[in-house]
Amino acid sequence: xxxxxxxxxxxxxxxxxxxxxxxxxxxxxxxxxHSYHYLQPQVYDLIANESTLADVTIDLFNLCxxxxxPNMRFQPLRVIGIDFEAKKIHTEEKEIVPYDYLILxxxxxxxxxxxxxxxAKTNDIKKLHKALFFKQSYETEIFNKIxxxxxxxEPTDIVIVGAxxxxxxxxxxxxxxxxxxxxxxxxxxxxxxxxxxxxxSTILPGMREKIIALSQKRLKDLGVxxxxxxxxxxxxxxxxxxxxxxxxxxxxxxxxxxIEASNITSALDLEKNKKGQIIVNExxxxxxxxxVFVTGDSAEIRDKKGELCIPNxxxxxxxxxxxxxxxxxxLSCRKPEPVYPELDGTLIALGGYYxxxxxxxxxAIKGLLGYLIKQFVFFRYRFPLLxxxxxxxxxxxxxx
Numbered sequence: 334x335x336x337x338x339x340x341x342x343x344x345x346x347x348x349x350x351x352x353x354x355x356x357x358x359x360x361x362x363x364x365x366x367h368s369y370h371y372l373q374p375q376v377y378d379l380i381a382n383e384s385t386l387a388d389v390t391i392d393l394f395n396l397c398x399x400x401x402x403p404n405m406r407f408q409p410l411r412v413i414g415i416d417f418e419a420k421k422i423h424t425e426e427k428e429i430v431p432y433d434y435l436i437l438x439x440x441x442x443x444x445x446x447x448x449x450x451x452x453a454k455t456n457d458i459k460k461l462h463k464a465l466f467f468k469q470s471y472e473t474e475i476f477n478k479i480x481x482x483x484x485x486x487e488p489t490d491i492v493i494v495g496a497x498x499x500x501x502x503x504x505x506x507x508x509x510x511x512x513x514x515x516x517x518x519x520x521x522x523x524x525x526x527x528x529x530x531x532x533x534s535t536i537l538p539g540m541r542e543k544i545i546a547l548s549q550k551r552l553k554d555l556g557v558x559x560x561x562x563x564x565x566x567x568x569x570x571x572x573x574x575x576x577x578x579x580x581x582x583x584x585x586x587x588x589x590x591x592i593e594a595s596n597i598t599s600a601l602d603l604e605k606n607k608k609g610q611i612i613v614n615e616x617x618x619x620x621x622x623x624x625v626f627v628t629g630d631s632a633e634i635r636d637k638k639g640e641l642c643i644p645n646x647x648x649x650x651x652x653x654x655x656x657x658x659x660x661x662x663x664l665s666c667r668k669p670e671p672v673y674p675e676l677d678g679t680l681i682a683l684g685g686y687y688x689x690x691x692x693x694x695x696x697a698i699k700g701l702l703g704y705l706i707k708q709f710v711f712f713r714y715r716f717p718l719l720x721x722x723x724x725x726x727x728x729x730x731x732x733x
Contacts, residue, residue, distance in 0.1 A: 334404065335664055336360040337657075338422065338430060340412055340597075341438035342370045342393045344646050345629030347718070348653030349436050350397070350405075356661055360404040361397075364422070364430065366411040368393055370718075371461050374646065375711065377502050377682060380458070380468045381510035390461070391718055395725030412439075412597050417622045434624045434660040437598065437611070438653060441630035441644060444593040444608070451568030455494065455588035458503060467585065471507075474584060475514065478522045486522035490582050492573050494565045495589035496531030497538070498645075501548055502682050503587060504529045508555035509684025528581055531561045532590075539643075540679065543697045544689055551683045551699075565590075592644060598631045606633045616669035617656045624663065626656035637673045646714075648674045680707040 337353055339346050342365040353361050370391040378384040397407040411425040415435075422430040443457045458464040474489055481487075489511075493504050508527050515523035529536065529552065536552070536559060537545050552559060564576045565588075572580040593599070594609030603619050604612045610633040611619060617632065619625045629649035634642045642648045655672030662669050678692040680703060688703030690696075698706065 334358070334360050335433040336362060336431065337434045337436065337660055337664075338432040339363045339436045339438060340422070341365055341440055341629075341631070342367065342407075343373075343438055343440040343629060344649035345440070345631075345653035345656075346436070346438035347396075348650045349438060349628060349657040350400075351717075352654045352657035353661070354400045354402050354405060357403060359661075359664065361402060361406075362430065362432075363393065363397060363405075363407045364410045364412065364424075365393060365407075366409065367461075368407075368409045369461075370396065372711075372715070373459060373461075376458055376461070376464045377506040380464060380471070380503070381506045381684075383506075386465075391715075391722055392725070395722050395729060396718060397725065398728050399721030399723065399725030401724065415601060417602070417625060420624070434664065435626070436653075436656050436660060437625065437627045437631050438629050438649075438656075439595040439598050439631045441592040442595055443588060444591045445588060446590070449565055449567060452588065454568045454570075455586040458587060458589075459499070459592075467587070471585065479520065482520060482522055486524060488582070489525040489584045491525070491527045491585050491587070492530065492581055492583045493527065493587045493589060494530045494573075495591065496529050496533070496536040496559070496561075497589065497591070498679075498681060500529060500531075500587075500589035501536055501552065503589065504557050505552055505555060505683040505687075508552070508557050509687075512555065513685070526558065527556070528558045528560060530563055530565060530575070531559065532564045534561055536561070537681075541691055541694065541697070544679070544681070544691045547689045547697065547699050548681055548683060551687060551689065555684055592630060594631055608633075615671040615673070616659050617652055617672050618659070618669070624660075626660060628652040628656045634672075634674060636675065642674045643676065645676070645679075647676050651675070680710065682707060 339349050372389045375389045379389050393407045397405050413425050414423040420432050443459045445452050456467045493500050504527055511525045535545050566574045566576045573583050574580045599609035611627045613627050613632045617626045630644040651674035659669035680688055680690045682688050686701050686704045688707045690698040690703040
């Protein structure tokens with residue numbers, strides 16, 4: 334029986350898993366250093382107390398059990414290297430995992446420029462444990478304001494470096510959360526300020542002007558200060574210094590300036606681009622090893638026009654499904670099929686029941702309608718997984 338191994342339990346890995354589960358005659362193994370699937374696009378709601386930890390995580394053990402596949406399982410292992418010639422995966426736990434076909438779905442990480450002095454003082458919310466740390470630190474700051482009400486009123490300054498999708502969403506959610514908190518509690522010490530730093534001439538570089546304008550207006554309505562054409566130069570214990578000569582006092586700094594491939598992807602002996610993403614062909618295969626497929630943020634993926642695909646959930650979904658199908662094609666001695674992700678829209682959460690959307694590059698939506706569409710898209714992804722998760726949970730307790 335042939336074994337297909339998926340490394341990574343992110344969006345691309347989950348879509349690959351669902352596709353492979355349709356074939357009952359193979360062995361499927363998913364491995365990840367974490368035992369949970371992290372729904373990272375929803376982390377802003379978690380930080381703003383609009384959702385709980387249970388809403389942004391899915392147990393990979395129970396998920397794999399819930400498919401009812403006779404030869405599917407999950408193992409929590411940290412990959413430290415891959416011998417592509419011998420088709421073996423080496424792990425920190427000293428376990429060696431052989432494979433016949435391999436799907437790399439190791440995702441990405443925040444790209445911290447090492448030349449920026451004090452960059453280690455910034456927060457990274459792309460990782461769940463870092464997001465929880467920031468959430469707790471922020472709530473402690475709010476609590477201290479309540480404790481000291483009437484005696485002192487120190488300002489809370491949140492600086493967000495990077496005005497792409499992640500930076501804009503976290504700025505909006507934090508501003509909305511702060512405004513609502515102080516308005517509901519009627520606290521006098523409500524001097525919280527959020528500053529969004531963009532190195533480009535605008536926020537959301539690369540998006541349509543209409544979407545940028547709608548998002549910018551929403552941020553300004555929430556009280557977010559936007560500084561463009563400016564980069565972070567360094568940070569000390571008190572200030573963030575900008576290359577325009579100004580400095581900003583901070584309580585927290587969040588760095589959302591871009592992404593690069595994960596540590597393990599960057600370390601592999603495969604052809605990569607400057608971000609550490611593995612270069613693949615139109616079938617998502619590596620150049621030297623046709624039995625190895627790379628998906629999502631781990632790969633440099635191009636569309637039908639040969640243009641680079643934006644690393645997002647749509648690219649992860651399309652590439653995850655495509656890689657799984659092509660692995661099955663090779664297994665049954667069929668030719669692989671080209672995989673070309675197509676972006677059908679972008680939805681940007683901008684605090685509370687408000688979102689801006691760009692549908693098919695033609696239709697701009699905003700407000701409650703955008704929020705409802707975004708929630709529906711998330712529901713369509715999460716609901717089927719909850720069914721498998723519930724099945725796995727019930728099977729686990731029946732065996733006890």
